[in-house]
Amino acid sequence: xxxxxxxxxxxxxxxxxxxxxxxxxxxxxxxxxxxxxxxxxxxxxxxxxxxxxxxxxxxxxxxxxxxxxxxxxxxxxxxxxxxxxxxxxxxxxxxxxxxxxxxxxxxxxxxxxxxxxxxxxxxxxxxxxxxxxxxxxxxxxxxxxxxxxxxxxxxxxxxxxxxxxxxxxxxxxxxxxxxxxxxxxxxxxxxxxxxxxxxxxxxxxxxxxxxxxxxxxxxxxxxxxxxxxxxxxxxxxxxxxxxxxxxxxxxxxxxxxxxxxxxxxxxxxxxxxxxxxxxxxxxxxxxxxxxxxxxxxxxxxxxxxxxxxxxxxxxxxxxxxxxxxxxxxxxxxxxxxxxxxxxxxxxxxxxxxxxxxxxxxxxxxxxxxxxxxxxxxxxxxxxxxxxxxxxxxxxxxxxxxxxxxxxxxxx
Amino acid sequence: xxxxxxxxxxxxxxxxxxxxxxxxxxxxxxxxxxxxxxxxxxxxxxxxxxxxxxxxxxxxxxxxxxxxxxxxxxxxxxxxxxxxxxxxxxxxxxxxxxxxxxxxxxxxxxxxxxxxxxxxxxxxxxxxxxxxxxxxxxxxxxxxxxxxxxxxxxxxxxxxxxxxxx
Numbered sequence: 001x002x003x004x005x006x007x008x009x010x011x012x013x014x015x016x017x018x019x020x021x022x023x024x025x026x027x028x029x030x031x032x033x034x035x036x037x038x039x040x041x042x043x044x045x046x047x048x049x050x051x052x053x054x055x056x057x058x059x060x061x062x063x064x065x066x067x068x069x070x071x072x073x074x075x076x077x078x079x080x081x082x083x084x085x086x087x088x089x090x091x092x093x094x095x096x097x098x099x100x101x102x103x104x105x106x107x108x109x110x111x112x113x114x115x116x117x118x119x120x121x122x123x124x125x126x127x128x129x130x131x132x133x134x135x136x137x138x139x140x141x142x143x144x145x146x147x148x149x150x151x152x153x154x155x156x157x158x159x160x161x162x163x164x165x166x167x168x169x170x171x172x173x174x175x176x177x178x179x180x181x182x183x184x185x186x187x188x189x190x191x192x193x194x195x196x197x198x199x200x201x202x203x204x205x206x207x208x209x210x211x212x213x214x215x216x217x218x219x220x221x222x223x224x225x226x227x228x229x230x231x232x233x234x235x236x237x238x239x240x241x242x243x244x245x246x247x248x249x250x251x252x253x254x255x256x257x258x259x260x261x262x263x264x265x266x267x268x269x270x271x272x273x274x275x276x277x278x279x280x281x282x283x284x285x286x287x288x289x290x291x292x293x294x295x296x297x298x299x300x301x302x303x304x305x306x307x308x309x310x311x312x313x314x315x316x317x318x319x320x321x322x323x324x325x326x327x328x329x330x331x332x333x334x335x336x337x338x339x340x341x342x343x344x345x346x347x348x349x350x351x352x353x354x355x356x357x358x359x360x361x362x363x364x365x366x367x368x369x370x371x372x373x374x375x376x377x378x379x380x381x382x383x384x385x386x387x388x389x390x391x392x393x394x395x396x397x398x399x400x401x402x403x404x405x406x407x408x409x410x411x
Numbered sequence: 412x413x414x415x416x417x418x419x420x421x422x423x424x425x426x427x428x429x430x431x432x433x434x435x436x437x438x439x440x441x442x443x444x445x446x447x448x449x450x451x452x453x454x455x456x457x458x459x460x461x462x463x464x465x466x467x468x469x470x471x472x473x474x475x476x477x478x479x480x481x482x483x484x485x486x487x488x489x490x491x492x493x494x495x496x497x498x499x500x501x502x503x504x505x506x507x508x509x510x511x512x513x514x515x516x517x518x519x520x521x522x523x524x525x526x527x528x529x530x531x532x533x534x535x536x537x538x539x540x541x542x543x544x545x546x547x548x549x550x551x552x553x554x555x556x557x558x559x560x561x562x563x564x565x566x567x568x569x570x571x572x573x574x575x576x577x
Contacts (some may be wrong), residue, residue: 014518014530019533028570032542034554064418082569095572148566 024403047405052185061295066401083387097145111178116404119180119316144407151407158222158231173197175244181269186407193224198244236273250293257291280320290349330381348394423459430467438477443521469516502532
């Protein structure tokens with residue numbers, strides 16, 4: 001009897017059905033099986049089908065597969081450490097994402113990670129010596145690090161205000177935050193990049209000693225849309241005293257918590273305007289341990305002690321709900337209980353990953369202490385070291401990463 | 412069409428080896444290829460329906476699966492657990508060759524739920540296995556040169572981290 005193997009691969013639909021059920025990493029490995037498989041996987045419909053299936057499984061809000069940690073102090077490393085979040089992954093072989101930068105004429109950093117795509121800010125360093133003809137000015141790059149660099153999108157900075165008395169022709173804010181808006185399930189694939197630029201410094205020094213705090217620095221918002229292939233300036237209801245600081249992206253909006261005494265607000269990237277965000281009752285700055293997003297919900301963690309509350313904002317933004325009470329005294333490392341004899345919380349919270357009951361893995365907190373990034377399970381109180389950073393200062397740039405096969409660049 | 416209710420009618424199927432199987436029409440509905448044949452026929456189908464691509468071993472397994480699943484679905488609440496246990500045993504009872512043969516038969520007969528289950532089973536088998544294992548499982552020859560393969564692996568280094576060595 002003829003071996004049925006050939007027939008199974010002969011049927012493209014059957015093979016597609018099997019590959020659709022594999023995780024992203026494995027699908028990429030399968031490109032090496034043979035050229036036919038590589039062509040099937042790279043075919044434009046397959047990545048989209050695969051992503052749809054994956055997202056559908058998690059109700060359109062998949063949990064992150066890893067955290068990307070960038071350390072700006074490390075000048076040589078223009079890359080992000082990948083800290084895997086699955087129980088089975090180990091980070092003994094440290095893995096990194098990095099941009100393929102031509103020579104050392106650029107510095108790069110990740111500004112934002114959205115649904116599997118990374119937004120990098122690439123700035124030429126002022127190196128002495130000749131620059132190659134291909135060298136570009138400041139620009140952004142958007143790419144899926146899981147796929148080849150062919151699919152990278154290059155975005156030049158927008159033009160500065162040509163009418164400005166300062167005569168700028170490039171956009172050069174004192175503070176810049178950039179966000180990528182990418183909703184992978186919409187067809188055709190499109191994306192937006194939103195820039196928040198603080199055009200005045202926060203503080204002006206007079207005669208090198210006297211500090212003047214700039215009360216209302218000029219803020220400019222720029223929007224790039226892949227549909228129009230161009231930058232535009234966003235004119236909207238800028239709140240008074242707005243400063244450009246790290247915001248949290250969630251559901252196509254960027255959120256800032258307690259910008260000043262009781263002003264939390266968010267910027268809606270569809271309506272292109274600001275709105276007030278509901279405050280959590282009776283909170284002061286000393287007890288905010290974490291403000292972040294996971295799977296389409298905003299989370300706030302408040303505490304001074306080893307016991308803290310995790311609050312979640314309702315989907316319609318109508319109220320904050322106390323979701324979990326976590327006691328870090330109940331901790332073990334798989335073998336023995338761990339005790340902390342300090343009354344204040346020695347941990348920094350890097351992330352809160354929320355998982356549903358029916359999912360295999362537990363909800364967890366990603367904590368940092370003594371140069372170690374660890375996961376703390378909210379179900380069984382187990383503490384596991386995910387990766388060692390060998391630095392005492394809390395990593396400043398943390399991004400959630402989602403594996404996907406989708407790209408927005410043309411090959 | 413006669414007035415006899417569907418659940419009583421029996422359909423006869425004939426495999427490649429000539430073996431005959433009597434199947435309730437309610438089960439035959441899940442064999443969409445067979446059902447299409449029945450629907451297309453003007454008269455009631457009395458003679459055995461030949462299945463030129465399906466062997467006895469496969470048809471027997473498919474009918475076994477369908478009969479059990481029908482039983483689970485029409486039974487009482489606890490069926491989900493039993494069904495899961497049955498499915499696990501069913502998958503384990505087959506060698507890789509048998510699994511592949513069964514997929515082909517289920518594909519030809521268009522048995523949607525079983526096909527879904529078998530595709531998932533194959534995905535589970537090859538999950539976390541090396542590229543070599545996947546090639547062997549499907550009987551595929553590597554048509555990359557060593558240099559091409561090396562280049563592909565280097566480009567996708569991140570994806571190859573942490574794979575089981577078989």
